[in-house]
Amino acid sequence: MPMQDMHPVHHECGDCPIRHRAVCARCEADELSRLEQIKYYRSYQAGQTVVWSGDRMDFVASVVSGIATLTQTMEDGRRQMVGLLLPSDFVGRPGRSTAAYDVTATTDLVMCCFRKKPFEDMMLSTPHIGQRLLEMTLDELDAAREWMLLLGRKTAREKIASLLAIIARRDATLKLKAAKGPLVFDLPLTREEMADYLGLTLETVSRQISALRREGIILLDGKRHVTIPDFDLLLEEAGDDSDGGVLG
Amino acid sequence: MPMQDMHPVHHECGDCPIRHRAVCARCEADELSRLEQIKYYRSYQAGQTVVWSGDRMDFVASVVSGIATLTQTMEDGRRQMVGLLLPSDFVGRPGRSTAAYDVTATTDLVMCCFRKKPFEDMMLSTPHIGQRLLEMTLDELDAAREWMLLLGRKTAREKIASLLAIIARRDATLKLKAAKGPLVFDLPLTREEMADYLGLTLETVSRQISALRREGIILLDGKRHVTIPDFDLLLEEAGDDSDGGVLG
DNA sequence: CAACAGCCTTGACCCAGATCAAGACCAGGA
DNA sequence: TCCTGGTCTTGATCTGGGTCAAGGCTGTTG
Numbered sequence: 441m442p443m444q445d446m447h448p449v450h451h452e453c454g455d456c457p458i459r460h461r462a463v464c465a466r467c468e469a470d471e472l473s474r475l476e477q478i479k480y481y482r483s484y485q486a487g488q489t490v491v492w493s494g495d496r497m498d499f500v501a502s503v504v505s506g507i508a509t510l511t512q513t514m515e516d517g518r519r520q521m522v523g524l525l526l527p528s529d530f531v532g533r534p535g536r537s538t539a540a541y542d543v544t545a546t547t548d549l550v551m552c553c554f555r556k557k558p559f560e561d562m563m564l565s566t567p568h569i570g571q572r573l574l575e576m577t578l579d580e581l582d583a584a585r586e587w588m589l590l591l592g593r594k595t596a597r598e599k600i601a602s603l604l605a606i607i608a609r610r611d612a613t614l615k616l617k618a619a620k621g622p623l624v625f626d627l628p629l630t631r632e633e634m635a636d637y638l639g640l641t642l643e644t645v646s647r648q649i650s651a652l653r654r655e656g657i658i659l660l661d662g663k664r665h666v667t668i669p670d671f672d673l674l675l676e677e678a679g680d681d682s683d684g685g686v687l688g
Numbered sequence: 689m690p691m692q693d694m695h696p697v698h699h700e701c702g703d704c705p706i707r708h709r710a711v712c713a714r715c716e717a718d719e720l721s722r723l724e725q726i727k728y729y730r731s732y733q734a735g736q737t738v739v740w741s742g743d744r745m746d747f748v749a750s751v752v753s754g755i756a757t758l759t760q761t762m763e764d765g766r767r768q769m770v771g772l773l774l775p776s777d778f779v780g781r782p783g784r785s786t787a788a789y790d791v792t793a794t795t796d797l798v799m800c801c802f803r804k805k806p807f808e809d810m811m812l813s814t815p816h817i818g819q820r821l822l823e824m825t826l827d828e829l830d831a832a833r834e835w836m837l838l839l840g841r842k843t844a845r846e847k848i849a850s851l852l853a854i855i856a857r858r859d860a861t862l863k864l865k866a867a868k869g870p871l872v873f874d875l876p877l878t879r880e881e882m883a884d885y886l887g888l889t890l891e892t893v894s895r896q897i898s899a900l901r902r903e904g905i906i907l908l909d910g911k912r913h914v915t916i917p918d919f920d921l922l923l924e925e926a927g928d929d930s931d932g933g934v935l936g
Numbered sequence: 937c938a939a940c941a942g943c944c945t946t947g948a949c950c951c952a953g954a955t956c957a958a959g960a961c962c963a964g965g966a
Numbered sequence: 967t968c969c970t971g972g973t974c975t976t977g978a979t980c981t982g983g984g985t986c987a988a989g990g991c992t993g994t995t996g
Contacts, residue, residue, distance in 0.1 A: 512837045514841065514927055515927075515929050516927075518841040519841070520837040520840040520841045522833035522836050522837065523833070533826055535823065540830060540833075541833070563819075564815075567815050567818070570815070570818055571811075571818060573822060574782075574818060574822045577826055577829060578825055580829055581825060581828055584829060584836065585758070585770035585789070585832060586760075588770050589760045589762070589768040589770065591836055591839035591840045591887065592768040592839045592887025593766040593767070593768045595982080596982075630942090630944090631945095639839065639840025640984090641984060641985080642943095643944095643945085643946085643985080644983055644984075646944060646945055646946080647945080647946080647983090650946085662992095663944060663945095663992095844953065878972095878974090879973075879974065880973085880974095888953075889953075889954060890974080891956095891975085891976085892952090892953055894975055894976080898976085910962095911962095911973075911974060
């Protein structure tokens with residue numbers, strides 16, 4: 441086993457199986473080494489497609505670095521993003537052999553993969569992993585339902601504000617930053633990708649971002665670099681009551 | 689144990705824990721009797737609220753008969769349905785003590801409940817149940833993602849056609865009916881509830897249903913009784929490519 | 937350097953679906 | 967029997983966001 445693939449039992453690395461760091465507290469060296477044996481890495485360049493909907497997909501994976509999206513496309517080309525995968529998020533479904541969505545790398549992407557069959561075997565023999573996976577899936581379901589409220593009932597302005605809040609919050613979480621003070625980050629999505637996320641056109645996305653900038657709710661440096669001087673102000677525009685975190 | 693609560697190991701009843709009939713093939717009499725000991729029934733009238741979002745919820749449950757909905761509401765009253773629960777569907781989240789959504793009975797409803805603590809204990813000692821729950825949650829996540837495509841990108845007409853297709857399909861499944869021939873069923877939702885499902889207003893729902901009726905794609909007897917002479921014709925209007933089942 | 941390609945912005949106009957309003961239908965209660 | 971309230975339909979009008987079109991900005995390639 442190469443050096444960089446070894447780590448202690450209670451490691452904190454981002455490439456662990458199904459956010460493995462959260463499981464480690466109770467896991468055994470034995471489990472870990474079994475996971476080590478079936479894992480491998482894959483890298484993709486920004487814009488590359490990981491799998492197409494309907495393709496055979498014989499692995500599950502977790503995002504190590506970079507950002508990936510899940511999208512659905514109708515025959516006439518209308519697209520809807522249905523998942524946004526940030527580092528530590530899980531991709532793939534145990535018990536299914538073909539991908540249900542297009543998976544695309546929107547930035548350079550590294551994933552930690554597990555061949556499906558051995559992974560499923562491990563799930564059977566190691567209840568922790570299944571439990572952790574259930575927890576993560578339930579979180580994703582909650583996020584999807586928050587997203588449904590956004591798609592069905594929010595205005596364009598509220599949609600943009602919500603998306604910026606989601607990205608800002610997740611970015612702050614990843615950086616382990618304190619909640620207060622202005623938030624600064626780079627948008628990981630193009631205007632078109634944001635439109636696909638929000639059920640809008642890219643023109644509307646552009647217009648609403650310009651409006652928020654004009655009104656001082658966000659600051660823009662270039663097209664991607666965002667500063668949020670007052671997060672509460674942004675949340676007000678988003679129309680959220682609960683400010684529970686929403687993820688991909 | 690009262691007579692009506694006893695059943696053989698490979699029963700087919702609809703009130704079983706987390707669609708228990710699907711687990712039975714591999715479950716033991718022992719497990720079953722433990723489940724029997726922690727289960728109880730609750731009934732609600734049409735229109736009654738089961739729990740409000742934010743309320744304490746110390747049970748998980750599966751729908752025995754009738755229909756329930758999960759909805760989210762914004763402060764100004766905009767509502768979005770985020771789940772439609774038909775018989776055998778599961779409600780509640782292990783590991784969370786308050787409800788995240790309003791749960792409402794839209795028809796008379798019977799649920800088979802399990803107090804949360806003993807249910808969670810059982811999950812730990814009985815891997816089957818956790819596995820089955822993971823499977824069901826993944827199905828729900830897929831359904832939610834299909835729903836997101838509907839909310840974000842479909843026209844009003846496509847939304848209505850999709851909803852009718854979903855209800856017709858699930859209804860046929862519950863009745864174990866053959867796929868061919870005209871489908872006949874009663875709409876379990878008011879126009880307003882359909883609107884909340886689809887991210888539309890009730891007027892638009894009404895107009896689009898009228899349009900589909902005028903064009904012979906559906907037949908209406910009264911306001912609720914629907915006949916679909918040709919299911920494929922309906923699917924065409926729905927704009928679906930995959931005709932995989934979508935559920936609540 | 938110019939030419940080009942991606943990405944983004946802004947304007948002008950249009951239309952699907954929201955909003956506002958009026959009434960139809962139907963079941964239940966007095 | 968007539969009310970009454972809930973549900974549904976239909977019409978008239980309005981508007982948020984889509985569509986079409988014309989550039990602007992920036993980085994890359996020759």
